[in-house]
Amino acid sequence: MKNLLMLYIVFSSSFCFAQDSTYVRKMVNTLTSKTFWGRGYTKEGMAKAADFISSEYKRLGLSPVGENYKQTFNYPVNTFPGKMLVEINRKKLVPGKDFIVNNESPSLKKNVKLDKIDSANYTGGQDLQLILKDKLTWSVASEVSGVTKIEINKKTFTEIPKTINVAIESKFINSFKASNICGIVKGTKYPDSILMITAHYDHLGGMGADTYFPGANDNAAGVATLLSLAQYYAANPQPCSVGFICFAGEEAGLIGSKYFVENPLVSLSKIKLLINLDLVGTGESGMTVVNASVYPKAFAVLNKINAEQKLISKINSRGKAANSDHYFFTEKGVPAFFMYTQGGITAYHDTFDKPDTLPLTAYQNLFKLIVSFNKKIME
Incomplete structure (x- = not known):
């Protein structure tokens, strides 16, 4: 009977984490969908994602921070909602695969011969540049330059560029509306003491009417992991409060x-520790913790738990870095770790960061590590 009971406990635990993995995979697939x-x-992508995450907070049982889950702010951004035509040597190229438009580019319609500057750079006049690249990597711009720059993938277009036909539509938005999504599970004993878990939900959006950047690892995986932790803590309230923020505009x-730190919805002094999750969809080569050397005692606790439970293959220590949403909290004196996994797929800021190639290798063990670490921090 005792052996059967132990078997049931082990099976139930495994089933619980299997369910969590299913939920996380579902969230990644949803957040990366068209x-x-x-x-x-463009196409209200960020606003729709904000509404979805807010509804998921509510469904899971999180309380809003303030009047509702959304903290709204505005910022300028250059967008590409419409035409996205590039033909080189009269051959039509595929957006995202064969070319990208530099994020600061203005609208342009032009059909001209190209002049060679060097082996990688060509010009079609003062307002048009062509650049040959080994990898296409896109980003977001908050201003517009005077030159339209087209980056061409050398691996998919191997000819020498001689002519170019361009019809590109960009639209600069002075005051784009975005929202941080903030929820909390109140602590049972110390509700004014908060452990904060964060992840950015925004990505790059779309380039033209037919091409978008899914952002599976960056950062649907981080949001999905955050939501799975929210699911757990909503069902298992802790002595301290556990807060959750999905940031826009990362x-x-x-x-x-930065906006949240400057306009905090909770007192920053009440945050015991912040864990920021970004790029956590792999894990074959372990993980890295930014600010590990800034908070060596907390990092030692994390490493001890990992060694005892044999979870992540290797945890690398890294110092202070302004490379994700933990940074401005650190600058205000809030203890913060930024965790990201390593290995596996190399897709980043391109159209190939897709859910079907995202392994989620370390998800279950990262989940266990964070829960065990938080428990220790709350003691």
Whole structure:
């Protein structure tokens, strides 16, 4: 009977985490779908994602921070909602695969011969540049330059560029509306003491009417992991409160997290520790913790738990870095770790960061590590 009971406990635990994995995979697939169009600046992608995450907070049982889950702010951004035609040597190229338009580019319609500058750079006049690249990597711009720059993938277009036909539509938005999504599970004993878990939900959006950037690893995986932790803590309230923030505007320069720090919905002094999740969809080569050397005692606790439970293959220590949404909290004296996994797929800021190639290798063990670590921090 005792052996049967132990077997039941082990099976139940495994089943619980299997369910969590299913939920996380579902969230990644949902957030990277065409409905949310890269969670960016065209086709209302970011707004739709914000509404979805808010509804998921409510469904899971999180309380809003303030009057509702949304903290709204505005910032400038250059967008590409319409025409996206590029023909080189009369051959039509595929957006995202064969070329990208530099994010600061203005609209342009032009059909001209190209002049060679060097082996990688060509010009079609003062307002048009062509650049040959080994990898196409896109981003977000908050201003517009005077030159339209087209980056061509050398791996898919191998000819020498001689002529170019361009019809590109960009639209600069002075005051794009975005929202941080904030929820909390109140602590049972110390509700004014908060452990904060964060992840940015925005990505690059779309380039033209037919191409979008799914952002599976960056950062649907982080949001999905955050939501799975929210699901757990909503069902298992802790002595301290556990807060959750999905930031907007990270890809445009950590804008959402900066806004929250400057306009906090909870006192920053009440945050015991912040864990920021970004790029956590792999894990074959372990993980890295930014600010590990800034908070060595907390990092030692994390490493001890990991060694005892044999979870992540390797945890690398890294110092202070302004590379994700933890940064402005650190600058205000809030203890913060930024965790990201390593290995596996190399897709980043391109159209190949897709859910079907995202392994979620370390998800279950990362989940266990964070829960065990938080428990220790709350003691």
